[in-house]
Amino acid sequence: MLALAPDAASQKAAAGAGAPAKWSGTGALPDVVWGECKGSGATPYRACVDLSEPAYKCSCPSRKFPCKHVLGLLLLWATGEVPDGGEPAGWADEWLRQRRERAEKQEEAKATREPRSPNGPADGPGDGPAAGSATSAQRETRVTAGLSELERWLADQIAHGIAGTQQTGLADWAELGRRLVDAQASGVAGAVARLPRLLREEHWPGMLLGEYALIHLLAVAHRRTAELPDPLRDTVRSRVGFPVSRESVLASPRLRDTWDVIGSRDEEQDRLVARRVWLQGRATGRAALVLSFAPIGQVLDASLVTGMTVDAELAFYPGSSPLRALVAETHGTSARTAAAHRACRPPGMRLTRVPALIAGVLAGDPWTDSWPVVIGGVVPARDALLDEEGNGLPLHPEGGVPWRLLAVSGGHPVTVAAEWTPRGLRPLTVWDEEDQAVRL
Amino acid sequence: MKTPTVNTPTADPAAPNAVVPTGEAASAPAEDASWEELVSAALVGADRRSVPAVRLLEDAAVQVTRARAGRRPHAGRLPGPAAEETRPLASRAAGDRLARMLGGEQARLVPEWLETAATAGVRVPAHLIPGLLDLGARDRSIRPHLGPLAGARGRWLAELNPAWAYVLEEAVLPRAEGETPEAGETWEFGTRGDRRAYFAALRAAAPLRARELLEEGWAKETPEDRAAFVGLLGDGLSMEDEPFLEAALDDRRREVRQAAADLLTRLPESRLAGRMTERAARFLTRNGGKLVAEPPKACDSTMERDGVRPGPPAGMAKRGWWLQQVLARTPLSFWPAHFGLSPEEVIGLKIGDWAREVWMGWTRAVILQRDAAWARVLFEAEPLTDLLSVLPPEEQSARAALLVAREPMDGKMIMTLGGVARPWGTHLARAVLKTIVETSGMRPWDAGELIRLAGERLDPALHAHVERLGVTELAATLRFRHDMLKELS
Numbered sequence: 017m018l019a020l021a022p023d024a025a026s027q028k029a030a031a032g033a034g035a036p037a038k039w040s041g042t043g044a045l046p047d048v049v050w051g052e053c054k055g056s057g058a059t060p061y062r063a064c065v066d067l068s069e070p071a072y073k074c075s076c077p078s079r080k081f082p083c084k085h086v087l088g089l090l091l092l093w094a095t096g097e098v099p100d101g102g103e104p105a106g107w108a109d110e111w112l113r114q115r116r117e118r119a120e121k122q123e124e125a126k127a128t129r130e131p132r133s134p135n136g137p138a139d140g141p142g143d144g145p146a147a148g149s150a151t152s153a154q155r156e157t158r159v160t161a162g163l164s165e166l167e168r169w170l171a172d173q174i175a176h177g178i179a180g181t182q183q184t185g186l187a188d189w190a191e192l193g194r195r196l197v198d199a200q201a202s203g204v205a206g207a208v209a210r211l212p213r214l215l216r217e218e219h220w221p222g223m224l225l226g227e228y229a230l231i232h233l234l235a236v237a238h239r240r241t242a243e244l245p246d247p248l249r250d251t252v253r254s255r256v257g258f259p260v261s262r263e264s265v266l267a268s269p270r271l272r273d274t275w276d277v278i279g280s281r282d283e284e285q286d287r288l289v290a291r292r293v294w295l296q297g298r299a300t301g302r303a304a305l306v307l308s309f310a311p312i313g314q315v316l317d318a319s320l321v322t323g324m325t326v327d328a329e330l331a332f333y334p335g336s337s338p339l340r341a342l343v344a345e346t347h348g349t350s351a352r353t354a355a356a357h358r359a360c361r362p363p364g365m366r367l368t369r370v371p372a373l374i375a376g377v378l379a380g381d382p383w384t385d386s387w388p389v390v391i392g393g394v395v396p397a398r399d400a401l402l403d404e405e406g407n408g409l410p411l412h413p414e415g416g417v418p419w420r421l422l423a424v425s426g427g428h429p430v431t432v433a434a435e436w437t438p439r440g441l442r443p444l445t446v447w448d449e450e451d452q453a454v455r456l
Numbered sequence: 457m458k459t460p461t462v463n464t465p466t467a468d469p470a471a472p473n474a475v476v477p478t479g480e481a482a483s484a485p486a487e488d489a490s491w492e493e494l495v496s497a498a499l500v501g502a503d504r505r506s507v508p509a510v511r512l513l514e515d516a517a518v519q520v521t522r523a524r525a526g527r528r529p530h531a532g533r534l535p536g537p538a539a540e541e542t543r544p545l546a547s548r549a550a551g552d553r554l555a556r557m558l559g560g561e562q563a564r565l566v567p568e569w570l571e572t573a574a575t576a577g578v579r580v581p582a583h584l585i586p587g588l589l590d591l592g593a594r595d596r597s598i599r600p601h602l603g604p605l606a607g608a609r610g611r612w613l614a615e616l617n618p619a620w621a622y623v624l625e626e627a628v629l630p631r632a633e634g635e636t637p638e639a640g641e642t643w644e645f646g647t648r649g650d651r652r653a654y655f656a657a658l659r660a661a662a663p664l665r666a667r668e669l670l671e672e673g674w675a676k677e678t679p680e681d682r683a684a685f686v687g688l689l690g691d692g693l694s695m696e697d698e699p700f701l702e703a704a705l706d707d708r709r710r711e712v713r714q715a716a717a718d719l720l721t722r723l724p725e726s727r728l729a730g731r732m733t734e735r736a737a738r739f740l741t742r743n744g745g746k747l748v749a750e751p752p753k754a755c756d757s758t759m760e761r762d763g764v765r766p767g768p769p770a771g772m773a774k775r776g777w778w779l780q781q782v783l784a785r786t787p788l789s790f791w792p793a794h795f796g797l798s799p800e801e802v803i804g805l806k807i808g809d810w811a812r813e814v815w816m817g818w819t820r821a822v823i824l825q826r827d828a829a830w831a832r833v834l835f836e837a838e839p840l841t842d843l844l845s846v847l848p849p850e851e852q853s854a855r856a857a858l859l860v861a862r863e864p865m866d867g868k869m870i871m872t873l874g875g876v877a878r879p880w881g882t883h884l885a886r887a888v889l890k891t892i893v894e895t896s897g898m899r900p901w902d903a904g905e906l907i908r909l910a911g912e913r914l915d916p917a918l919h920a921h922v923e924r925l926g927v928t929e930l931a932a933t934l935r936f937r938h939d940m941l942k943e944l945s
Contacts, residue, residue: 170509170513171509171510171513172509173509174498174501174502174509174512174513175501175502175503175509176501176503177498177499177500177501177502177504178498178499179499179500179501221495221498221499222491222495225494225495225498225516225520226516226520228498228513228516229513229514229516229517229519229520230517230520230521232510232513232514232517233513233514233517236514367529368529370529371525371526371527371528371529374524374525374527375525375526378521378524378525379525382517382521382525395534395535397532397533397534397535398616400530400532402532402533402534403529404534406531406532406533406534407529407530407531407532408529408530408531408532409529409530410530417616417617419586419613419617420583420586422535422586422613422616423582423583423585423586423609423613424582424583426537426538426582426608426609426612427534427535427536427537427538427612428537428538438524446583448581448582448583449545449582450545450548452548454583
């Protein structure tokens with residue numbers, strides 16, 4: 017129960033608010049609990065919990081979510097102090113009704129949406145080779161119309177204020193996403209679909225403004241593609257959702273190197289599993305991302321295994337900070353053998369050099385929200401990676417304490433591969449005392 | 457994301473407007489508007505602040521990208537390094553196998569892996585330690601192995617995670633036969649686990665010296681430590697310990713009193729044994745071919761001091777509970793002498809009321825006093841698993857084999873077999889395999905639990921033989937264990 021609390025202070029406060037004497041008008045039905053808690057003011061705070069999600073509502077001004085009153089109510093309910101039955105008070109009933117209606121709408125929206133490429137940039141499994149020029153002209157028109165509507169919508173949101181987003185955002189975004197899918201701007205639709213999780217955050221207004229600003233920037237950039245240099249135009253088009261065919265990528269110049277497979281992660285999205293495999297070139301230092309997809313339950317491409325090294329030619333998708341690539345041709349792999357023992361730990365950069373690298377990446381593509389880095393000589397702590405001088409880069413707060421990483425390092429410097437994200441690093445792989453790759 | 461902050465203006469290559477013309481307002485970026493001001497304007501609405509919405513979005517895009525690109529390392533606190541390991545790492549193959557087992561393959565065999573590896577003197581690969589410590593948090597029985605296996609790294613992690621603090625109580629070094637560790641430092645400053653390991657080793661080597669060492673600092677030990685150390689006196693127990701243990705019956709902590717009473721029960725010459733014998737002779741008398749039980753009417757303070765617990769478990773009559781406890785603490789050697797009968801004859805006597813309590817008392821006495829002769833006699837009459845634990849391993853197997861041969865294979869039998877230590881001897885193995893082959897043909901669902909148990913307990917060298925018998929599941933488990941033990945040897 018208390019695991020729902022946003023932090024330790026809230027847990028403690030909830031224990032106080034869980035005192036039965038503070039509560040009146042409590043009641044519970046199988047999927048909802050409600051009650052009024054006497055606070056410091058004259059009018060009691062009205063708290064209500066929809067247990068089916070769970071979702072919470074409270075009339076108090078706390079920015080913590082859920083607040084101590086909601087937690088207290090749940091504690092009270094869990095200890096059997098809330099009588100079963102009764103009619104929800106008018107205010108509780110109203111809130112529930114609104115929630116359920118929104119949920120239904122969302123379900124509908126979900127059902128009509130088509131599966132998207134989870135990476136935003138185009139060429140998901142559903143995208144075929146570029147279609148005929150008539151259809152592609154039609155697509156251009158649709159995207160342009162869709163994005164100008166998006167620009168107006170965003171300006172309208174900012175003009176009138178985003179304070180009410182927690183109430184109206186989910187429904188608005190579902191509708192907006194549907195229109196963007198209709199407009200064939202699947203990349204932007206994907207960015208919109210990722211917005212709801214921001215609402216769980218304490219600092220959601222700032223984060224939401226940041227995302228709105230970057231989506232706006234993308235729409236404006238698309239409107240002005242004609243003025244952009246080629247690589248940047250490719251980036252913008254790919255972020256918007258225009259597909260790039262495999263054939264055209266494979267036809268582009270290739271980069272041969274000895275690639276270390278530095279990490280991978282599978283993510284389930286819609287009805288697909290997306291496998292992201294990150295590579296780093298020994299000679300060039302280039303980073304690459306190889307994506308593959310399979311329907312849930314089917315076997316994914318397993319040709320690139322973390323810890324192995326492969327001599328291959330990669331063909332990169334075009335863009336101003338190119339990362340995604342296809343393996344065009346392999347010339348041989350060296351799995352971990354006794355001879356290749358030392359060879360299996362990829363060279364890592366110094367931690368203090370990471371910010372400049374990321375700055376360069378963002379200079380090319382400001383919408384980048386993921387980039388692989390291999391950092392050498394770092395000492396992991398509970399919430400950061402540090403170099404031996406104590407310079408630290410924070411870990412992503414949602415990753416939790418990286419216990420396995422801590423266990424491998426034991427306070428000693430190690431080489432770590434991590435995914436840079438705007439909110440912090442997500443550790444992918446660490447090389448242990450015998451230089452064996454340990455997936456995290 | 458924490459509220460983005462622009463750390464330093466030197467992050468210029470990152471400013472997005474260097475690459476992307478940010479539209480209408482790009483010519484006059486409002487550099488002075490702070491991020492907080494932008495957010496607050498966005499919350500209430502740009503209109504209310506009389507700022508063009510598009511301009512606000514563009515300013516925000518510049519700021520958010522600049523913050524992302526300009527983020528500098530912060531000053532963090534380095535964790536202190538873990539101590540050097542003293543044990544070698546388990547082989548790569550052994551570590552990989554443990555990883556697969558922790559992932560669910562043959563998970564029932566994890567305790568055997570841990571026990572074998574702890575004895576072999578190796579430690580586990582560091583990345584498996586968190587998973588093992590989580591396992592130990594739920595399952596106490598594996599904790600003693602985790603101390604040495606997780607080593608210095610395990611302790612270092614336990615300092616960071618309170619859920620794993622239990623490992624700090626375990627000894628790092630397993631006790632080696634006949635080895636007496638360096639005195640002094642360990643005893644004075646060691647962790648709880650190390651002190652216990654040291655004390656146990658000293659007790660094995662020099663029982664008297666160990667007890668004297670304990671007596672010296674007795675008053676300063678915590679109640680938990682007092683109880684644990686008294687328990688460790690069981691090794692090398694003699695009448696020399698009697699005065700100390702008798703005094704411990706007056707300890708403030710119940711666990712200490714219980715542990716002392718349990719040990720005194722094993723010394724027939726002790727004062728406690730004498731008091732118990734005197735009580736038992738009153739409560740259980742012989743009348744010709746019958747035994748008459750007359751349980752005590754009250755649990756007085758002297759009984760309580762001798763370890764009799766006044767409150768019975770749920771569903772048990774008080775008087776029967778007291779009777780049972782008195783019998784459990786009465787030296788079993790008393791009865792044959794008292795009645796002039798052999799143990800077989802004693803248990804052959806008819807008992808009227810309280811028969812169940814009398815038998816439970818004797819069974820408990822066998823376990824407390826580790827009396828093998830009585831264990832055999834009672835097991836013949838009623839094959840209880842607990843009785844087997846008192847017998848040497850080969851005899852456990854032999855007795856269980858006889859039982860398998862003559863009794864049906866049911867849930868009770870499987871429970872009894874569960875008490876027979878690994879590895880099962882030849883006779884038991886043969887009897888169990890015969891049963892498995894017979895039942896798996898006719899009632900495969902019944903054979904399942906027996907196959908699982910046999911997989912854990914049979915000698916893994918039998919895997920080829922079992923394969924030929926056609927019991928593939930069992931053969932697979934045994935081959936798995938065979939390979940597993942080879943990797944750890």
